[in-house]
Amino acid sequence: MEFLRRLAADVQRRRGWILRGLVLLGVLTAMPRAVLPPLELGPALAVATRHPVLCTHTRLTDEVEAWKILHTLELVREMGATSIVEYFPWAYYAPGPDRYDFGQADLRITFAENQGLRVVARLGGIVPEWARPIGADGTHGSDTYLPEESYEAFAAFVGAFVAHFDGRLDAIIVWNEPNVALEWGFRRPDPEAYTQLVILAAERARAADPDIVVLGGALAPTLEPEGSDLALNDLVYLERMYAAGAATALDGLAVHAYGLGFPPEEPPAPDALNFRRVELVREVMARHGQGEAPIYVTEMGWNDSPRWTRAVRPGARIDYTIAAMAWAEAHWANVPAVCVWAFRYPAPQHSYGDYFTLVTPEFVRKPIYDALQAWAREGVVP
Amino acid sequence: MTRARQAVVLAAVLGVIAAAWLWSTGTGWLTPDRAWSRIQNERVLRVATDASYPPFSAIGPDGAVFGLDVDLARALGERLGVAVRIENITYDALLQAVASERVDLVISAFVGDLNQLDDAAYSDAYFVAGIRAVAPATDTVELDAQLPWVWARDRRLGVEYGSAGDVLTRQWSRRSSGIEAELYPTAAEALDGLVAGQVQAALVDAVTAYAFLGAQDGYRATGPTLEPEPYVVVTGARSLRLLSEVNRLLQEMEADGSLPALRERYLGQPGE
Numbered sequence: 001m002e003f004l005r006r007l008a009a010d011v012q013r014r015r016g017w018i019l020r021g022l023v024l025l026g027v028l029t030a031m032p033r034a035v036l037p038p039l040e041l042g043p044a045l046a047v048a049t050r051h052p053v054l055c056t057h058t059r060l061t062d063e064v065e066a067w068k069i070l071h072t073l074e075l076v077r078e079m080g081a082t083s084i085v086e087y088f089p090w091a092y093y094a095p096g097p098d099r100y101d102f103g104q105a106d107l108r109i110t111f112a113e114n115q116g117l118r119v120v121a122r123l124g125g126i127v128p129e130w131a132r133p134i135g136a137d138g139t140h141g142s143d144t145y146l147p148e149e150s151y152e153a154f155a156a157f158v159g160a161f162v163a164h165f166d167g168r169l170d171a172i173i174v175w176n177e178p179n180v181a182l183e184w185g186f187r188r189p190d191p192e193a194y195t196q197l198v199i200l201a202a203e204r205a206r207a208a209d210p211d212i213v214v215l216g217g218a219l220a221p222t223l224e225p226e227g228s229d230l231a232l233n234d235l236v237y238l239e240r241m242y243a244a245g246a247a248t249a250l251d252g253l254a255v256h257a258y259g260l261g262f263p264p265e266e267p268p269a270p271d272a273l274n275f276r277r278v279e280l281v282r283e284v285m286a287r288h289g290q291g292e293a294p295i296y297v298t299e300m301g302w303n304d305s306p307r308w309t310r311a312v313r314p315g316a317r318i319d320y321t322i323a324a325m326a327w328a329e330a331h332w333a334n335v336p337a338v339c340v341w342a343f344r345y346p347a348p349q350h351s352y353g354d355y356f357t358l359v360t361p362e363f364v365r366k367p368i369y370d371a372l373q374a375w376a377r378e379g380v381v382p
Numbered sequence: 383m384t385r386a387r388q389a390v391v392l393a394a395v396l397g398v399i400a401a402a403w404l405w406s407t408g409t410g411w412l413t414p415d416r417a418w419s420r421i422q423n424e425r426v427l428r429v430a431t432d433a434s435y436p437p438f439s440a441i442g443p444d445g446a447v448f449g450l451d452v453d454l455a456r457a458l459g460e461r462l463g464v465a466v467r468i469e470n471i472t473y474d475a476l477l478q479a480v481a482s483e484r485v486d487l488v489i490s491a492f493v494g495d496l497n498q499l500d501d502a503a504y505s506d507a508y509f510v511a512g513i514r515a516v517a518p519a520t521d522t523v524e525l526d527a528q529l530p531w532v533w534a535r536d537r538r539l540g541v542e543y544g545s546a547g548d549v550l551t552r553q554w555s556r557r558s559s560g561i562e563a564e565l566y567p568t569a570a571e572a573l574d575g576l577v578a579g580q581v582q583a584a585l586v587d588a589v590t591a592y593a594f595l596g597a598q599d600g601y602r603a604t605g606p607t608l609e610p611e612p613y614v615v616v617t618g619a620r621s622l623r624l625l626s627e628v629n630r631l632l633q634e635m636e637a638d639g640s641l642p643a644l645r646e647r648y649l650g651q652p653g654e
Contacts, residue, residue, distance in 0.1 A: 003388050142478075182475055304544060306569065306587040307491070309434040314544025315567050350493030350611055351473055352435070364553060367544040 039066050046116040049080035049376045053329050055120075055339035056358065057085040057299055060108050061092070063346040069108055072344055073115045075359055079369060080376025083118035083170060085254075085298045085339050089126035090157050091143065096130055097153055100160050109168055119168070120296060120337065122254075123158055123201075124175040124217070125183070145185025151197050159204030162212050171213035171296060173254045174201045177220040179237040181230050189232040191240035195249075198241075202249035216246060218254035218298050221273045235270060235280055242288040252294035252334075255281050257324075258341075259302045260310045264324035275300065275324050278332065294334045299341035300324060301356055304368075308352035318371045318382055325375070340372070415623035417486045425464045429455040430485040432473040437589070437648040438491040438613070441470070450648040451489040454508060454615075457640065458487075461631050477501050480618050487628070488616035503619050505628045507612030509645060510654040513547055514591035514603045516576065517583040525605025533605070535560035537582035540572035546609060547572075547585030570594075576601070589649055596650020607654060 011018065056076055060069050076084060086108055093100055112119050131150040132140040146154060162172060177183040178194040194217070202214045219234035226236060238253075259266075259275040268276040278297060285291055301321060304314040312320065321340060328338045344359040354360075358369040374380035421427055431439040431451050439449040447468050459466035471479050476488045481501035491511070494504035515525045517537070525533040531554040541547035543565040555561040566572040569586040573594045576584045586594075588607055595601055615632070617625045635641035642652035 003391060006388075182472075182478075186478075306545070307435050307438070307589065309436065309440065313568055314542060314548070318544055347495075347497065350495060351491075353473075360549070364549060367548055367552070 039070055041114045044114050045077060047077050047080065047082050049082060050379050051325060051376045052082045053338050054081045054325060054376050055083040055337035056081050056343040057339045057341045058343045059345050061087045061089060066107060070111045071363060073111050073117060076117060076343060077115040079373045083120060083337050084112060085120045085122055087122045090124055090154060091126040091128040094128050094157050098156060102164050109165060118170040120171045120173065120298065121169050122173040122176055123161060142185045144183050151200050155200035155204040158201040159208045162205045163208035167209060171215050172205060173215045173217055173298060174198050175217035178217050179219045179232045179234055188229050189237060191237045192244045195241045195244035195246045198246055199249040213251045215252050215254040215296055216250045218256045221256055221258060221277050223271060235284055238284045247288050247290055254296050254298040256299040257297050258300060259320055261312060264320050264327050292334060294336055297335060297338040300338055301340045303352060303355045305352035305355035311355060318368045321368065322371065322375050322381060415621050417483060417618055417621040418623040421464055421486060427459045427462060427464050427466050428485040429466060429487045429489055430469045430471045430476055430479045431490040432476060433470040435491045450644060451491060453644055455489050458628060458631055480616055483618060486624060491613050492616055493611045494614045499619060501619055502616045503625045505615040505625060506632055507614055508632055508641060509613045510607050510610050511588050511613060512607035512610040513550060513585055514588045514607060515583055515585055515605055516591050516594065516601055517604045519600050519602045527606050530554060531558035531561060539563045540566055540575040540581035540584040542566055542569040542572050550585060588653060592649040592651040592653045
């Protein structure tokens with residue numbers, strides 16, 4: 001007690017200094033952080049290209065600096081791509097139920113428009129903690145876990161996003177690869193549940209903008225059978241989506257078309273994963289009255305890692321990518337965009353994933369970028 | 383209360399506050415290493431690897447997982463005196479597997495990412511991947527990593543079209559005149575070009591370089607690994623005891639020659 005009495009007396013004696021310290025702390029805390037001056041955009045530009053089908057999936061989601069966002073989009077335009085797919089995770093924009101902050105999304109959409117690029121917005125992915133119940137392990141669990149009771153909240157986010165961008169989006173994609181457990185909260189994929197989500201999201205999107213194009217989330221190309229805990233065959237999943245009523249909600253589909261080790265002309269087959277698997281997706285759509293609906297190939301490409309078993313040589317990657325674009329133009333109707341995954345990552349992944357990109361995080365253009373640019377802008381085939 | 387006793391009480395109070403703070407930050411300093419405890423109790427080390435990356439981890443014709451990473455996992459288990467269970471998990475799910483304690487370690491040609499320290503902790507490197515410059519052994523001029531274009535402009539380079547080596551030479555040619563690169567369809571053909579005397583050096587990925595150097599006399603890797611990518615063993619962020627044991631064993635294996643021998647077995651040369 002004696003010690004505490006002395007401590008109190010010390011505090012009393014030094015209260016002037018303590019007060020001054022607190023004031024200084026308050027001032028330092030309140031001081032504005034050093035910020036870069038805002039970028040001033042020049043006049044709106046247009047894309048010069050001979051192949052408007054060329055598109056790329058940018059990955060600006062975690063890009064912090066505005067100049068890097070703008071420079072990425074400048075390089076996309078200079079390459080001759082007319083559109084981009086960009087990812088907008090729910091958790092980044094919804095700090096609470098019905099509370100939204102679209103600031104970073106505004107930046108990307110505005111910069112893309114300035115560069116003359118159309119934007120396909122991929123919505124979903126990361127579920128905010130407030131929309132995920134705490135599980136038995138005392139945590140909110142996987143950030144891709146979307147419980148059914150939060151479907152309405154996600155649909156509200158989709159509606160708010162579409163309303164906010166009011167006619168400035170080419171299309172929206174509802175979720176991504178729901179046929180793999182990794183993207184579905186590490187649960188067994190459930191096409192009927194996903195279809196329910198799509199129907200709710202589409203309703204909200206159209207209430208906000210009746211003209212918005214709503215695309216089903218692209219399915220991961222996979223041969224996993226029914227009953228697998230990891231994934232479900234994309235064609236089987238799609239059939240079950242249509243059986244559950246997806247056609248009423250969707251204007252078209254987003255599709256992923258990776259070539260893996262095969263050239264783009266490799267014929268499609270139900271038991272093969274290759275670029276032309278898109279044609280099998282089209283057959284499923286046609287069986288359900290959507291044979292003329294648009295397909296956006298929102299991820300495609302080959303990987304040129306020197307070690308990965310599913311990669312090809314860098315030269316083959318260049319040839320295959322351009323041949324795939326040409327194949328899509330020549331043979332596929334109602335495919336407005338074929339988007340190379342991925343344009344650039346904000347930071348290196350230090351894995352085979354880095355060998356999917358066209359430009360390094362440091363903005364070094366890879367030879368495939370130059371080849372695509374020569375093809376798109378001058379018609380040069382390597 | 384004397385001043386000395388006051389100081390003791392104050393130190394105790396500060397100690398409790400510091401302990402509470404460390405606990406709340408979740409750094410793991412005061413939390414038990416559950417992975418290590420489980421390994422000790424069950425005598426099994428669970429290791430995840432993505433078996434799509436030879437020669438580090440791949441599936442053989444018999445369906446079994448094999449490779450440098452797999453042998454490294456078995457060696458660590460042997461030295462810990464426990465059995466090893468290998469799980470083949472796709473790369474994208476590896477970190478989740480260790481963060482959720484489904485496995486104890488990830489050994490999968492994995493390069494640590496400082497942005498993932500909430501989920502993972504990384505060991506010392508057991509191999510450094512990247513790009514190696516290969517030149518005739520008679521060429522004694524060493525590539526300087528700070529000024530590689532100075533070395534490069536004196537010799538015609540062979541690179542695989544579109545590869546990381548191709549990107550590097552394009553970057554160097556913006557820094558210096560006189561950089562000449564011959565493009566080949568594959569890295570192996572760039573090395574063939576070197577042997578045939580078409581070029582004076584080749585820039586290829588480290589694994590391809592070591593395989594070549596292990597099979598071909600009269601050539602050497604010059605300078606350090608360019609664009610280095612250190613491969614590490616991954617533990618959960620709070621498995622600090624396990625991490626410390628892994629680091630101790632890696633040092634032990636490096637010192638007794640078993641880790642260089644493992645690299646030589648799969649890569650052709652001990653490498654870095």
